[in-house]
Amino acid sequence: QVQLQESGPGLVKPSETLSLSCTVSGDSVNSGSYYWSWVRQPPGKGLEWIGNIHYTGRINYNPSLKSRVTMSVDTSKNQFSLNLSSVTAADTALYFCARANYFYYYMDVWGKGTTVTVSS
Amino acid sequence: QSVLTQPPSVSAAPGQKVTISCFGSNSNIVTQYVSWFQQLPGSAPKLIIYDNYKRPSGIPDRISASKSGTSATLGITGLQTGDEADYYCGAWDSSLSAWVFGGGTRLTVL
Numbered sequence: 001q002v003q004l005q006e007s008g009p010g011l012v013k014p015s016e017t018l019s020l021s022c023t024v025s026g027d028s029v030n031s032g033s034y035y036w037s038w039v040r041q042p043p044g045k046g047l048e049w050i051g052n053i054h055y056t057g058r059i060n061y062n063p064s065l066k067s068r069v070t071m072s073v074d075t076s077k078n079q080f081s082l083n084l085s086s087v088t089a090a091d092t093a094l095y096f097c098a099r100a101n102y103f104y105y106y107m108d109v110w111g112k113g114t115t116v117t118v119s120s
Numbered sequence: 121q122s123v124l125t126q127p128p129s130v131s132a133a134p135g136q137k138v139t140i141s142c143f144g145s146n147s148n149i150v151t152q153y154v155s156w157f158q159q160l161p162g163s164a165p166k167l168i169i170y171d172n173y174k175r176p177s178g179i180p181d182r183i184s185a186s187k188s189g190t191s192a193t194l195g196i197t198g199l200q201t202g203d204e205a206d207y208y209c210g211a212w213d214s215s216l217s218a219w220v221f222g223g224g225t226r227l228t229v230l
Contacts, residue, residue, distance in 0.1 A: 037219075039165075046122065046206075046208065046221060046222075046223045046224040047157075047159075047165065047208055047210075047221045047224070048221070049210075049218060049219040049220065049221060051218075052219070060217060060218060060219075061218070062218050063216055063217075063218060096164055096165070100219075101170070104152070104153045104155075104170070104171065104212065105212050105219050106153070106155035106167060106170045106171075106210065107155075107157075107165070107167060108167045108170070108176065110164040110165055110166065110167075111164065112163075112164050113164050
């Protein structure tokens, strides 16, 4: 059974960088069949796709966040990561990691999510 | 403002049928596959439909979906209180080169 688990600081100061990791179990991040994705959900609002990454380095980012987002894959730890720079209160959200179909990008396995609050 | 447009809420009585619409454009719904996600209160989203109408293993056949032109529709029959959730449509947008979600529809089973 594939499971994903997000981890990282729950509180980030404004203007700093939000860094999250997602540990994958039951599958390999270097499985060529999937992209690895990040999705966020501000309090009381809908889902916002952040981006996805393939272990070969192929990356897709949300155009509205592209200037601040960096994603990476660590095959030795079977993890993938998200960095979001210059955060503001608008980046406060529940952050999910998810596995995405290689061809059509839909997310078929999700982590439980981790809450990140941006506040001084 | 979401790229895909859903009604904010729908409601129906237990045992009845409900449909949720999702409107998009040529760069997403018309030319790409549509997925649907169910998010129960306090839980992560769950994929319930992919490739326009296919159900992942374990999703009951009282959940169905279709697509026509710029719109997609999710249908749930035999409504149960456990179906109360937020439902999101999603698709790849070839113009944005990005995945897009609808704004979500809250289903209330009265």
